[in-house]
Amino acid sequence: MSTIFIPKHIHPTYSNTVFNDCLLFHDMTPHELDRLENYAEQSKCEEGEYLFRQDTPADFVYNVISGSVAIERIFTNGRRQIIGFLFPGDFIGLTHSPNYDCAVRCLTKVEFYKFSRKRLNTLSEEVGHLKQNMEQIKSAIFSRVMEQLYVLGQKKALERLCFLFMQLLERLPGARADRVELYMSRQDMADYLGLTIETVSRCLAKLKSDGLVAFPKLNHLQILNLPAVSELAEC
């Protein structure tokens, strides 16, 4: 049954081919999906655990079914840079190098499909659609990283936070302006945006006091003034 391979999280309501990576399955015939299915193994991981660590063999490719993860890089001096957050539908580990160059930490309990990278590559040689789609996903990832480069290089703390909010709103399946779940800690936001945790906290307070956002709960964001937040986030 190839339908197993169109998981709920890529249902049209969620499917945003620009921001989520579900398009691995795009345009594939039922037969092709069947073959892909044989390569997958479903599994899960608890909050705080690592799917994999930096510099370990890059043997698998993951597709998030539910939950959120952070992609992080640790440097020799011990400082950490978070490269991005991934959500249901996103792919992880589509690297070409023999080892992962990032670690992947679960922000929540995470369910995922796990593919042998070797076999996926073999299959992609035979199934044109798959290959195309993998390339496009890599393209999208690269494009996101370049956007982040700009944000870190040019934007102020308040704007960076708004950028994160807009990104979450666009990429989190089921997120709406009045309900965006922040699965990451303040420290995670700081490490993603190149700020300190105190600056993040202060900026959240400022955005709140200016009436742009609200926090009914600590990690439950409401965007009250979407045009303003979007304006600040603008690239």
Place this chain on the structure above:
Amino acid sequence: MSTIFIPKHIHPTYSNTVFNDCLLFHDMTPHELDRLENYAEQSKCEEGEYLFRQDTPADFVYNVISGSVAIERIFTNGRRQIIGFLFPGDFIGLTHSPNYDCAVRCLTKVEFYKFSRKRLNTLSEEVGHLKQNMEQIKSAIFSRVMEQLYVLGQKKALERLCFLFMQLLERLPGARADRVELYMSRQDMADYLGLTIETVSRCLAKLKSDGLVAFPKLNHLQILNLPAVSELAEC
């Protein structure tokens, strides 16, 4: 004659497979190189000209023979982020998207090979080595961008400049600690490192007064205290 395809700039003295992208030609047989040769066209471009602009059709892949270029992205607000600098041996335009997502400006007069991307892709389907090499180059590029992310996110102005210096020293063919040619303007450095031109200028003055570097000419850098500069640049 396939030897045309082992241009001078990838002669062993220069060839650094980690930092330069010459490895497109790695492990290829003379016959394969012959075929590649048929796909190439040699050309040049003057200082200040653009090889191509952002959002134009990505029809070609370029390989720099001599000179330096800057990869830049312009955003809606008019601000510019330089993604990187490329030098002899480096490849440009290895994107998968239909349009270039960056512009490429020549910092000097630039000689290059120009390949039809379509034909290069076709060839890479048949020539395993070529395909492998292209993937590895993309990997290296991605890895550089992630390093830059870290620099912009976590490092101070002085450290960013040292990072640039070390990068130039490693990637510029023929560069030595006592002779690194800075082909870019102060503004280019600023846009690369996420700083203003004034901050760049002040930091250069500080590094100079601290005896870490010298500038016999405005764009001719000497690294006097390599361990110290390297230490500051450290990731």
Place this chain on the structure above:
DNA sequence: CGTTACGTTGATGATATTCAAGGACTGTGG
């Protein structure tokens, strides 16, 4: 010799970091 583009330097203010203290939430054991 003047113009122009690019680079430097100074004074000032904005922005973010650091260090330190105090709250808020969670889970555990009494």
Place this chain on the structure above:
DNA sequence: CCACAGTCCTTGAATATCATCAACGTAACG
């Protein structure tokens, strides 16, 4: 149910860092 510890978050004050605005040098070129 409460007390307690531990973790995460917030807030304040002092400081460091960088950006901005403005003036001044300098090198290249007609």
